[in-house]
Amino acid sequence: MKLCKYYYVFLSLFCIAEQVSAQTPNELYRVLPVIEAWTISPDIEVFNRDNLYERINGAAPLFLENNFQEMTSMVYMQSDDYITIQAYRHATPEDAFGMYASERSSDMTFYPGIGGEAQGDDYGLFFFADCMYVKMSASREGERITNAYKKIAKGIADKIDANAGYPPLFSIFPKEGLIPYTQAYITLNYIGHEFLKPVYTANYNLNGTSFQAFVIDGKTPEGARKILSDYFQFTNQSQDFTEGNLLIQDRYNGNIPVCWKGRYIIGAFNDNGDDFPEEIYIFFNQFK
Secondary structure, three states: OHHHHHHHHHHHHHHHHHHOOOOOHHHHHHOOOOOOOOEEOOOOEEEEOOOOHHHHHHHHHHHHHOOEEEEEEEEEEEOOEEEEEEEEEEOOHHHHHHHHHHOOOOOOEEOOOOOOEEEEEOOEEEEEEOOEEEEEEEOOOOHHHHHHHHHHHHHHHHHHHOOOOOOHHHHHOOOOOEOOOOOEEEOOOEOOEOOOOOEEEEEEEEOOEEEEEEEEEOOOHHHHHHHHHHHHHHOOOOOOOOOEEEEEEEOOOEEEEEEEEOOEEEEEEOOOOOOOOOOHHHHHOOOO
16 A cells, blocks of 8 residues: 555656646757747747846846746747747746736736636737746737747647646635736735735625735744734734734725634735725635
C-alpha cells in the first residue's frame, strides 16, 4: 500500500511538471507555436527586476509590486508586420493574476479558452496562466493578424498551464450579484493600509447597492487576528474583539464591515464611504 501511495504521489508530481513547463526564456521560446506564413525571430530579449524599466519605463513599479521576476520578449514576423510577445514571470500564480487584473479593461473583448482569462482588441491580446502574465501586441490591426495572435496565445497558454484559472480562493465568493471580470488580487496597501495584504477582491451589485467585497487570508486564526489588531490600533478602537461580525471605523474609508472567520477576514468597501445596511453581514455568510 505504501508503494502504491508513493507511486501516485510521484505520478501526480510528474503530471504537474508535464503540465506546467514553459517558464524560463528558453522554454517559452521552444513552445512558440508554428503559424503558417509567420516567422519566429531567433532573437529573444530577457529583462529582470533590475532593468525592466528599460523596456516599460513608468509601468515597471507596478510589475515589481506584483513580484515580477523576469520578462522574455519574442517576435513573430511576416513581411513588414510583426507580433511582439512579452511574457512576464511572477513569483506566484496569484501575482501573475494580480498583474493581469490590474490592467484588465471593460473596453476589450474577452476570449474564452485562452489561459485563466484573456482579453484583447485589434492591436493585442493579454492573458495569464500559472506564474506568467503574457502581453501580445501587433504592428497593425486586421483580421489576419488578430487570428494569428489568438492562435499564438492559445498555443503558449496551453503549454504553460492548460488548466489555468483564477486563484482558488475566488471559489468561495458568492455568485449572486457578482459583476463579471472584476476579480482582482492586491499585493500591497489595500485601501491605503500597508497591513491589509494580500487581498482578494470582487465587485458586486446587490439590490441596487454597488460595493467591493474583499477577503484576506491570514493563513491562521492568529494571523487574521494580528491583521485586525493592526487595523483596530490604527482606528483607535478596542482590541477586545472576538470572531464574528465587526465594524471598523476607518476615518479615511468610512465604516468597514467585516466578518472574522478563522483564518479569513471578509469585508466590504465602497468608494463613497457610505454606511452598509445590516444585511451585509448576511452576505458575508455566503462566503463558503
